[in-house]
Amino acid sequence: MAFLKSFATVYRTSFQGERLNKQLFTLRALHKSAASEALGISTAEEEAMGQPLVTPANVGEKVKSLKEMPGPSTLSNLVEFFWRDGFSRIHEIQMDHRKLYGKIFKSRFGPQMVVSIADRDLLAQVLRAEGPAPQRANMESWKEYRDISGRATGLISAEGEQWLKMRGVLRQLIMRPRDVAVFSDDVNQVVDDLIKRVYTLRSRSPDGATVFNVNDMFFKYAMEGVAAILYECRLGCLENKIPRETQDYISALNLMFSSFKTTMYAGAIPKWLRPLIPKPWAEFCSSWDGLFKFSRIHVDKRLQDIEAQLKRGEEVKGGLLTHMLVTREMNIEEIYANVTEMLLAGVDTTSFTLSWACYLLAQNPHVQEQIFTEVTAALGPGAVATAEDVPRLPLIRGLVKETLRLFPVLPGNGRITQDDLVVGGYFIPKGTQLALCHYSTSLDEEGFAGALDFCPERWIRKDSTDRVDNFGSIPFGYGIRSCIGRRIAELEMHLALTRLIQKFTIVASPLTADVKAKTHGLLCPASPIHLQLIDREN
Numbered sequence: 001m002a003f004l005k006s007f008a009t010v011y012r013t014s015f016q017g018e019r020l021n022k023q024l025f026t027l028r029a030l031h032k033s034a035a036s037e038a039l040g041i042s043t044a045e046e047e048a049m050g051q052p053l054v055t056p057a058n059v060g061e062k063v064k065s066l067k068e069m070p071g072p073s074t075l076s077n078l079v080e081f082f083w084r085d086g087f088s089r090i091h092e093i094q095m096d097h098r099k100l101y102g103k104i105f106k107s108r109f110g111p112q113m114v115v116s117i118a119d120r121d122l123l124a125q126v127l128r129a130e131g132p133a134p135q136r137a138n139m140e141s142w143k144e145y146r147d148i149s150g151r152a153t154g155l156i157s158a159e160g161e162q163w164l165k166m167r168g169v170l171r172q173l174i175m176r177p178r179d180v181a182v183f184s185d186d187v188n189q190v191v192d193d194l195i196k197r198v199y200t201l202r203s204r205s206p207d208g209a210t211v212f213n214v215n216d217m218f219f220k221y222a223m224e225g226v227a228a229i230l231y232e233c234r235l236g237c238l239e240n241k242i243p244r245e246t247q248d249y250i251s252a253l254n255l256m257f258s259s260f261k262t263t264m265y266a267g268a269i270p271k272w273l274r275p276l277i278p279k280p281w282a283e284f285c286s287s288w289d290g291l292f293k294f295s296r297i298h299v300d301k302r303l304q305d306i307e308a309q310l311k312r313g314e315e316v317k318g319g320l321l322t323h324m325l326v327t328r329e330m331n332i333e334e335i336y337a338n339v340t341e342m343l344l345a346g347v348d349t350t351s352f353t354l355s356w357a358c359y360l361l362a363q364n365p366h367v368q369e370q371i372f373t374e375v376t377a378a379l380g381p382g383a384v385a386t387a388e389d390v391p392r393l394p395l396i397r398g399l400v401k402e403t404l405r406l407f408p409v410l411p412g413n414g415r416i417t418q419d420d421l422v423v424g425g426y427f428i429p430k431g432t433q434l435a436l437c438h439y440s441t442s443l444d445e446e447g448f449a450g451a452l453d454f455c456p457e458r459w460i461r462k463d464s465t466d467r468v469d470n471f472g473s474i475p476f477g478y479g480i481r482s483c484i485g486r487r488i489a490e491l492e493m494h495l496a497l498t499r500l501i502q503k504f505t506i507v508a509s510p511l512t513a514d515v516k517a518k519t520h521g522l523l524c525p526a527s528p529i530h531l532q533l534i535d536r537e538n
């Protein structure tokens, strides 16, 4: 049934998919700028698109086979991951393997083989050669849950025509900074609540200055912020008493996150073994049920409001969700799936980055003062920044970029190749799973001098010829399948960090030792970050 349903959806949407394909073809071949604008692709990305695919035929040098590629064996991977808890050290293993095997290496997990790419130029080559609908790796368990439960796939889990159609709808709405600038006031209201929350939490601490485990606060800020944009309503995450249904959602998210290892096993454990080891798969499905249920409540509520407004003959105005519900470019199941996946993708990613950013500011007081000086000079004392002000705050933007370089929330990403490629002198056949090693390229001296230093200034262009962007650090991915929520996340982070820096001096609490990173699906702090937020004298 589920298969028939997705087939029917693909059939219904194939016209639009075809149209998008044509647009992309046109983009590659002829009217690059106009089509890129329509598709929300930046000029730099546009220039890079349409690079000729590298195939054995057009490479002069001797092309080596995958057999000749170095890399760890199945046995050493099993020991590393299952015996030495490698799942929480994926970022470190990337670095170790790069040192041992070089810029490109293969890893075996039994019959499964993954080619890892740990070099910015090779990454650039692979990502620039991507076709119109790149395929993400390891989404089988997500798809299986959707098939079993009769739910649709959202942007993260969809592929092919289905993905193209939904991406086409969403990218028109949120891909460019100017698209999300309209949410500035909504986000600033959430920032107001964040600041109030800081006061409340501080007042509960013994020294009257400490916020314990700042990630907990930023998690609620990120959830409130992204929901204000996606659901067009407030959830009350930053209140003292969190509403019941919001609390249930947080529990479902925590289950998804805390049971990450088990959900990884959920994907890895063959179906026939599930009756013997049922817990991982059951937890995985139960957390998805909770996430979908919550989205459904909010989407249905907005739908009822819209219908009531229409009945009363009122004009319907609203944001992202209203647009999706009114235009019906996606059906209702697709809308549920997309808001669910976007909320899931938008909370931990943003909160970890905010936590790391504040931690780095506390560790580097001189940088914090430099940014404070910039903010005060650009805005005047105490003024509330909006999206329009952000271009005048290059160090705030540099702070976010540098934080994501040192702690890329997604330390690696996956792709299935859709064409034969030659990368780093090796022939990689179509259908190979690639691991894109963003963590190791971010910390590579070749791309970033003084790679371990925290230096937001490195992202400031000195003149128009100075190119500070490079494939070494692409925390939101690159190109047509990159993060669709990037501009939302940046808006939330820029406005929150600007206000925090204006109001407080951020100091590491004596209770916070040197905080290391661990991989838990995402790259997150291995121990809680406690910070003192001391009022600045305005």
Ligand code: HEM
Pocket: 136, 155, 156, 157, 167, 226, 341, 342, 343, 345, 346, 347, 349, 350, 353, 404, 409, 410, 413, 475, 476, 477, 478, 480, 481, 482, 483, 484, 485, 486, 488, 489
């Ligand atoms: C610091 C914050 C964030 C970071 C670092 C981040 C990073 C990423 C990365 C690396 C990808 C994969 C891109 C690729 O495969 O090439 C991705 C995909 C995605 N992200 Fe984000 N993300 C963040 C915040 C958000 C937010 C706030 C939302 C939603 C409002 C969001 C929604 C998505 C979605 C839907 C996808 C799948 C896109 C597709 O497959 O077309 N993300 N993100």
